[in-house]
Amino acid sequence: MSVQERKQRERAERERLIVATARELAEQQGWDAVTTRRLAERIEYSQPVLYSHFRGKREIIGAVALEGATEMAVAMRAATSSANGPRERVTALARAYLDFAARNPAVYDALFQLDGGLAYAQEDTPEPLKDAFAALMETLSEVAGDGVDPGLFTEVFWASLHGLATLTRTGRLLPEHAEPRIQLLVDRLAKP
Amino acid sequence: MSVQERKQRERAERERLIVATARELAEQQGWDAVTTRRLAERIEYSQPVLYSHFRGKREIIGAVALEGATEMAVAMRAATSSANGPRERVTALARAYLDFAARNPAVYDALFQLDGGLAYAQEDTPEPLKDAFAALMETLSEVAGDGVDPGLFTEVFWASLHGLATLTRTGRLLPEHAEPRIQLLVDRLAKP
DNA sequence: GGGAGATCCTAGCACCGCTAGACAATCGAG
DNA sequence: CTCGATTGTCTAGCGGTGCTAGGATCTCCC
CATH class of the missing domain: 1.10.357.10 (Tetracycline Repressor, domain 2)
Structure with a gap:
């Protein structure tokens, strides 16, 4: 069970990272600059990963x-x-x-x-x-x-x-x- | 001079048409639906014509x-x-x-x-x-x-x-x- | 009538949100 | 320990966006 728990934790952590990064980027350059590509690059994952956490932008x-x-x-x-x-x-x-x-x-x-x-x-x-x-x-x-x-x-x-x-x-x-x-x-x- | 005046009048008329069409489209379907392509199609001209009247959207x-x-x-x-x-x-x-x-x-x-x-x-x-x-x-x-x-x-x-x-x-x-x-x-x- | 200039369109650029499908890593059963 | 299944991730691509370069056409004036 511990392995699954760790995975879940990491996943939750990554979700927080996405939200924090989106917020940071939006504060720095405005929401128009928050594109899925840029956001994905900043969290160092590919775009589709975003869609495994959220339905969309x-x-x-x-x-x-x-x-x-x-x-x-x-x-x-x-x-x-x-x-x-x-x-x-x-x-x-x-x-x-x-x-x-x-x-x-x-x-x-x-x-x-x-x-x-x-x-x-x-x-x-x-x-x-x-x-x-x-x-x-x-x-x-x-x-x-x-x-x-x-x-x-x-x-x-x-x-x-x-x-x-x-x-x-x-x-x-x-x-x-x-x-x-x-x-x-x-x-x-x-x-x- | 009359020819040039007519042209100017037609140009002004077209500009009014653009603004009126943009407004109409925005009221009907929201500003997101007002794209340069749709707008151009509605006024029955190509996109670049819009840019001869306005710098951009x-x-x-x-x-x-x-x-x-x-x-x-x-x-x-x-x-x-x-x-x-x-x-x-x-x-x-x-x-x-x-x-x-x-x-x-x-x-x-x-x-x-x-x-x-x-x-x-x-x-x-x-x-x-x-x-x-x-x-x-x-x-x-x-x-x-x-x-x-x-x-x-x-x-x-x-x-x-x-x-x-x-x-x-x-x-x-x-x-x-x-x-x-x-x-x-x-x-x-x-x-x- | 013919050259000059204005006018307009086709085609294309870089970017957008979003997704299908291939690939790799990991897990569980035998 | 091995091997199929599952999970996770990525590459590539779709149809759309605002905007523009360059060529074609049309109109005017000499």
């Missing part, structure tokens, strides 16, 4: 997205846990969110811009995605305001952050006034 | 984006002009924006999602883009609130709308609660 993007979702949730919880008071927590959350998007553009794209073949806002949505949304909601629920559904409020706040993140990243918004935008957004949306 | 996307920006500005101004009071105008504006995005997904992508090679938020930004932003600002300035820069406020509000539009379109948000989201957003962001 889309699933690789999905794997990077899931990894990113987990990290993002951790980053957001870390940021909010060291802030005092609901409003400060929301500000810290917003900053952490936008910071993550700016520092990991390729991962952010995999999560929210590209098609990774993942289900969103459904029962069969993968756990990491649900958890990232949950991390948002934990902090945002405190400032949703009376009579406002926390889920709805989280969606709206999230959409605003997402808009800021993507428009900034594609050059539609200049990054200079990022901080006042955050202040204004939190100031208006957060209720009490 | 990117510029064709850019042309569709500019066309869309003009239409979007018209749609937003039409929606706001028939509303009474600043708050009603803002609601109408938000609805018009999201409605345009939902009805013209390919055009919206060309504008804000894809790379059309256009400059944004700069001096050499094409006029239609500036004007679309101006259309937003006209209505939003009224509700920016005291001491808040109208430009900054417009950026934040626009980002929120953009987030709602894109997350909804890619299935990250369910379209069911679109209206309450708009209400909540306007309610919180619009000041007086």
Whole structure:
């Protein structure tokens, strides 16, 4: 049995290598540069090996997205846990969110811009995605305001952050006034 | 001279045909389906003809984006002009924006999602883009609130709308609660 | 009418995602 | 220990992509 176990371990290790390499390449040169040929060359295997782990490029993007979702949730919880008071927590959350998007553009794209073949806002949505949304909601629920559904409020706040993140990243918004935008957004949306 | 003028007119006409066909194809089957070969076949010319009008596919996307920006500005101004009071105008504006995005997904992508090679938020930004932003600002300035820069406020509000539009379109948000989201957003962001 | 120039198309490049089929390494049964 | 079966991997290739070089044709002007 031990031999099979070792093989399985090696296989899992190689899968991690694929995802990590895809992510690295995407961060370095953008997702367009992540071709199956280049990816195969970097992991020092032939192309078909990729397809023994994933159905195709889309699933690789999905794997990077899931990894990113987990990290993002951790980053957001870390940021909010060291802030005092609901409003400060929301500000810290917003900053952490936008910071993550700016520092990991390729991962952010995999999560929210590209098609990774993942289900969103459904029962069969993968756990990491649900958890990232949950991390948002934990902090945002405190400032949703009376009579406002926390889920709805989280969606709206999230959409605003997402808009800021993507428009900034594609050059539609200049990054200079990022901080006042955050202040204004939190100031208006957060209720009490 | 008349012959040359006719030729120029025909050339301009063909250019319009290219842009219109690209847009139509993108709306029907998505931008991935807009290949230079398919596009060339639809306009009944060979591929190289496209390159005598545009540098490449990117510029064709850019042309569709500019066309869309003009239409979007018209749609937003039409929606706001028939509303009474600043708050009603803002609601109408938000609805018009999201409605345009939902009805013209390919055009919206060309504008804000894809790379059309256009400059944004700069001096050499094409006029239609500036004007679309101006259309937003006209209505939003009224509700920016005291001491808040109208430009900054417009950026934040626009980002929120953009987030709602894109997350909804890619299935990250369910379209069911679109209206309450708009209400909540306007309610919180619009000041007086 | 004939040469010059504009106009357009055929053919092809390098690359893409993805896969069939050959080959080699490894395993388990006798 | 040997030998067939299974597993794993690679080479080669398919149909597609954006884009372009070079030749053919057509039109205009002298």
